[in-house]
Amino acid sequence: MVSKGTCHRLGDDVNTDYVIASKYRSMGLDFKAMKEHLFEDLDPGLAARMKAGDFIVAGKNFGMGSSREQAPLVIKEAGITAILAKSFARIFYRNAFNIGLPLVETDTDKIGESDTLDIDLDKGMVTDSSKSLELSIKPLPGFMQELLKEGGAVNYFKKHGKLPEV
Amino acid sequence: MLKARGKTIAEKILALHSGREVSASEIVLAQVDLLMGHDWNTHLTIQVLKDMGVEKVFDPGKAVLVLDHAVPSPNEKVSEMQRATEEFAREQGIRFYPSGQGICHQLLPEQGHVAPGMLVVGCDSHTPTYGAVNAFAVGVGSTDTAAALASGHLWFRVPQTMKVLLENKLPKGVYAKDLALRIIGGATAEGANYMAVEFGGSGVGHLSMDARFTLSNMAAEMGAKAALFEADEITKTWLAARVSHPYTVISPDPDASYSRFLEWDLSSLVPQIARPHRVDDVVPITELEGTRMHQGVLGTCTNGRLEDLGVAARILKGRRIFPGFRLIIVPASKEVLIEAIRIGILEDLVESGAMIIPPGCGPCHGASQGVPRDGENVISSSNRNFKGRMGNNKSFIYLASPASVAAAAVEGKVVDPRKYLG
Numbered sequence: 001m002v003s004k005g006t007c008h009r010l011g012d013d014v015n016t017d018y019v020i021a022s023k024y025r026s027m028g029l030d031f032k033a034m035k036e037h038l039f040e041d042l043d044p045g046l047a048a049r050m051k052a053g054d055f056i057v058a059g060k061n062f063g064m065g066s067s068r069e070q071a072p073l074v075i076k077e078a079g080i081t082a083i084l085a086k087s088f089a090r091i092f093y094r095n096a097f098n099i100g101l102p103l104v105e106t107d108t109d110k111i112g113e114s115d116t117l118d119i120d121l122d123k124g125m126v127t128d129s130s131k132s133l134e135l136s137i138k139p140l141p142g143f144m145q146e147l148l149k150e151g152g153a154v155n156y157f158k159k160h161g162k163l164p165e166v
Numbered sequence: 167m168l169k170a171r172g173k174t175i176a177e178k179i180l181a182l183h184s185g186r187e188v189s190a191s192e193i194v195l196a197q198v199d200l201l202m203g204h205d206w207n208t209h210l211t212i213q214v215l216k217d218m219g220v221e222k223v224f225d226p227g228k229a230v231l232v233l234d235h236a237v238p239s240p241n242e243k244v245s246e247m248q249r250a251t252e253e254f255a256r257e258q259g260i261r262f263y264p265s266g267q268g269i270c271h272q273l274l275p276e277q278g279h280v281a282p283g284m285l286v287v288g289c290d291s292h293t294p295t296y297g298a299v300n301a302f303a304v305g306v307g308s309t310d311t312a313a314a315l316a317s318g319h320l321w322f323r324v325p326q327t328m329k330v331l332l333e334n335k336l337p338k339g340v341y342a343k344d345l346a347l348r349i350i351g352g353a354t355a356e357g358a359n360y361m362a363v364e365f366g367g368s369g370v371g372h373l374s375m376d377a378r379f380t381l382s383n384m385a386a387e388m389g390a391k392a393a394l395f396e397a398d399e400i401t402k403t404w405l406a407a408r409v410s411h412p413y414t415v416i417s418p419d420p421d422a423s424y425s426r427f428l429e430w431d432l433s434s435l436v437p438q439i440a441r442p443h444r445v446d447d448v449v450p451i452t453e454l455e456g457t458r459m460h461q462g463v464l465g466t467c468t469n470g471r472l473e474d475l476g477v478a479a480r481i482l483k484g485r486r487i488f489p490g491f492r493l494i495i496v497p498a499s500k501e502v503l504i505e506a507i508r509i510g511i512l513e514d515l516v517e518s519g520a521m522i523i524p525p526g527c528g529p530c531h532g533a534s535q536g537v538p539r540d541g542e543n544v545i546s547s548s549n550r551n552f553k554g555r556m557g558n559n560k561s562f563i564y565l566a567s568p569a570s571v572a573a574a575a576v577e578g579k580v581v582d583p584r585k586y587l588g
Contacts, residue, residue: 017550018553021532022206022533022555026241028246029210061355061356064355064356068206069307087356087359094310095306095310098309154214158217158218
């Protein structure tokens with residue numbers, strides 16, 4: 001996957017309640033409606049500023065807290081191409097790959113708000129053209145790369161009749 | 167020749183379920199003994215199964231579904247989500263607990279679904295709670311739950327283990343919740359990310375099962391994948407009334423390898439409080455004494471058990487809660503509620519001015535009752551104090567023990583609960 005976009009900078013320990021508050025999970029499977037409330041308790045204006053093709057860039061432990069799969073699903077619904085962070089919480093990490101949302105583990109300290117990024121998942125490289133900065137990506141286990149390639153666990157299962165071998 | 171090192175509880179349980187010896191950091195495909203889902207996620211799991219074309223779950227006898235996140239339903243959308251979960255349980259022949267029976271994390275151990283040595287997967291981040299009964303219990307999302315429901319298996323990375331050694335006994339007025347907050351305050355919100363936590367040391371023998379459930383539950387707040395206790399006589403006595411089938415207790419090897427050691431002298435601990443909006447922003451409660459509180463929440467999968475209600479009743483019996491303060495009490499299950507009625511503590515709590523709401527998650531995640539007003543401070547026995555967690559991002563949540571919640575209810579402000587428990 002190769003993509004170019006603008007980033008929205010967030011801090012450390014962004015929890016999944018901040019991604020989508022629990023009360024909005026009563027909207028069931030209506031992710032379009034939930035999208036209006038993305039990051040509402042963290043930064044009420046952020047959802048309106050996000051556009052398709054953008055990236056989220058965060059510090060450490062992104063996605064901590066609740067196991068809600070609605071969190072990566074709503075981020076995906078908003079058109080975010082990938083999330084870059086220094087580290088991810090474990091349940092969010094699994095959920096994101098399962099739904100086909102790429103997570104990029106890299107040192108995000110020098111990436112600034114609204115920087116333009118080029119991400120090449122195949123080469124394992126992030127370029128911040130606003131800062132002339134090149135960052136390497138922590139490689140993924142093979143079966144998670146396969147999941148991403150097929151766009152998540154459901155698509156993989158539909159195509160292959162099973163989930164990838166670990 | 168290198169001597170093979172010993173194994174942690176996590177390594178042993180994952181080895182038993184993947185049919186081979188395993189060590190930390192390996193990725194394994196493991197057989198799952200029990201799966202749990204609830205009303206706030208199961209509609210997604212059902213959709214994933216539908217999308218995958220799976221009509222029948224692998225083994226309905228290995229699954230439990232619970233309505234607990236907003237009970238009774240506050241609106242028509244929730245009613246329909248709960249209908250979806252209930253109908254799925256009926257169609258598949260899955261054991262189902264309707265609204266008002268209790269919180270999933272209380273019901274599964276209490277009703278005998280969980281035994282030592284089991285591998286439990288729950289569609290909820292507080293699933294590690296069952297580690298208190300020596301089970302490797304791990305939280306996942308809806309797609310993983312669907313995959314495990316469909317196949318009976320799920321992949322795991324075998325976690326490194328953080329050993330938490332507890333020595334001596336907690337002083338009067340200091341509880342497992344204070345210990346949990348103190349540990350998280352030191353280790354931080356990502357201190358155990360991807361790790362199992364294993365509690366040990368001579369202090370464990372002084373901790374009741376209710377206290378151990380609190381510790382395993384709170385380990386999720388530092389990212390723990392599982393939070394395991396060994397099964398001792400206290401565990402076995404507690405299980406005797408609940409689990410009828412034979413089980414094998416799993417103990418760590420004396421030469422097991424741990425990635426990190428923490429050691430706590432329980433006798434030196436004091437009551438703690440987590441400040442808004444971070445669970446790991448923890449200080450001794452005396453530092454915040456006098457801070458005005460407007461609402462208290464006593465309950466949740468962290469602290470809604472009989473001992474928790476009991477200590478609150480000790481403080482509130484014969485007293486009135488502070489004028490204007492709202493104390494909301496949510497027993498963790500029907501069994502807890504009935505026992506609280508039977509031994510009379512419910513009367514003491516209600517007489518003091520507290521409100522009782524049905525067993526379930528209650529105000530903890532802001533999806534039904536007990537939403538605080540703008541600018542208010544809430545003191546809660548729950549596990550998360552993120553901004554907006556209780557449904558209003560203009561309120562402020564402090565986390566503390568049931569005793570500290572009850573003491574704050576009496577005075578309308580943060581106080582050291584030890585003065586009520588001499």
